[in-house]
Amino acid sequence: MNIHIIGGGNLGSAIAIGLAQFTTGNNITVTRRNVQLIENLKQYDIATSADNTAGISRADIVILAIKPWQVDAVLEEILPLVKGKVIASGASGVTVDHLNQKIAGSNVVVRIMPNIAVQYGASATCISAAADDIKNTQTIVELFDKVGTAVIIDEKLMDAATVLGACGTAFALRYIRASMQAGIEIGFDAKTALAIAAQTALGATQMLLQEGAHPEQLIDKVTTPQGCTIAGLNEMEHEGFSSSLIKGIKTSLHKIKG
Ligand SMILES: NC(=O)C1=CN([C@@H]2O[C@H](COP(=O)(O)OP(=O)(O)OC[C@H]3O[C@@H](n4cnc5c(N)ncnc54)[C@H](OP(=O)(O)O)[C@@H]3O)[C@@H](O)[C@H]2O)C=CC1
Numbered sequence: 001m002n003i004h005i006i007g008g009g010n011l012g013s014a015i016a017i018g019l020a021q022f023t024t025g026n027n028i029t030v031t032r033r034n035v036q037l038i039e040n041l042k043q044y045d046i047a048t049s050a051d052n053t054a055g056i057s058r059a060d061i062v063i064l065a066i067k068p069w070q071v072d073a074v075l076e077e078i079l080p081l082v083k084g085k086v087i088a089s090g091a092s093g094v095t096v097d098h099l100n101q102k103i104a105g106s107n108v109v110v111r112i113m114p115n116i117a118v119q120y121g122a123s124a125t126c127i128s129a130a131a132d133d134i135k136n137t138q139t140i141v142e143l144f145d146k147v148g149t150a151v152i153i154d155e156k157l158m159d160a161a162t163v164l165g166a167c168g169t170a171f172a173l174r175y176i177r178a179s180m181q182a183g184i185e186i187g188f189d190a191k192t193a194l195a196i197a198a199q200t201a202l203g204a205t206q207m208l209l210q211e212g213a214h215p216e217q218l219i220d221k222v223t224t225p226q227g228c229t230i231a232g233l234n235e236m237e238h239e240g241f242s243s244s245l246i247k248g249i250k251t252s253l254h255k256i257k258g
């Protein structure tokens with residue numbers, strides 16, 4: 001397939017590299033105005049251009065990885081050339097209804113919400129479309145399944161998916177950073193503390209995904225009665241660990257919904 005990604009920033013470049021690394025048989029093009037900033041993509045055999053329409057008529061899928069307020073102008077620019085193509089928008093908060101109104105054509109219009117771990121084949125991608133288009137989303141689901149997991153969700157949950165899945169990368173990294181900082185305070189150098197904290201988070205995630213267990217079932221295996229784990233966990237909860245995470249996620253959702 002020919003995949004044309006408009007917006008070679010954090011998300012667009014990550015999608016391009018992920019698809020280049022974890023899929024075969026696809027030609028990928030990425031565009032942005034300051035094209036010199038994505039020269040590095042060429043090492044993955046990804047074509048780059050400052051012209052959003054360059055080669056777009058050969059594209060099978062057009063992915064929008066631009067800021068929400070840039071979507072309308074870019075659509076106007078490309079619409080005459082993208083009739084019948086799949087258009088997948090990763091712009092947060094821009095609804096399928098809005099996209100369909102702007103596009104008003106024969107296109108399959110899909111909303112995608114990956115996260116930047118797509119670059120490493122580890123995104124949790126949520127996908128939605130209008131009822132008429134759901135049956136045509138298979139290509140997109142299969143594509144994003146190769147760079148992590150991909151699920152179709154009800155569009156009304158797309159903002160929630162953005163917060164849990166996309167912003168979630170930052171939330172998880174902040175947990176690792178805090179662990180690292182604590183690790184330094186209890187005796188490790190920064191590099192070792194980070195290595196231990198990051199690998200421990202990865203190991204916990206692997207167990208969770210492979211066993212399909214509830215986190216607390218695995219936590220029970222770590223908490224020795226009267227031991228140091230439960231003492232630490234309970235202190236964290238007294239200080240509002242779970243509560244602050246829940247509040248932060250809800251605040252992010254309110255922000256997205258305006
Ligand atoms: N970052 C993340 O983790 C995630 C982001 N998103 C969503 O993805 C979208 C992009 O976010 P992000 O990648 O972080 O933002 P960035 O600012 O990093 O990337 C946006 C890119 O769009 C380019 N751009 C702007 N205008 C145009 C235009 N007219 N034509 C072509 N390219 C253009 C910019 O480059 P230039 O100025 O050179 O043109 C820039 O590189 C947002 O809607 C965001 O909500 C969704 C999930 C995760």
Ligand SMILES: O=C(O)[C@@H]1CCC=N1
Binds near residue numbers: 092166167
């Ligand atoms: O922070 C943001 O608004 C975007 C949406 C998801 C990740 N980054």
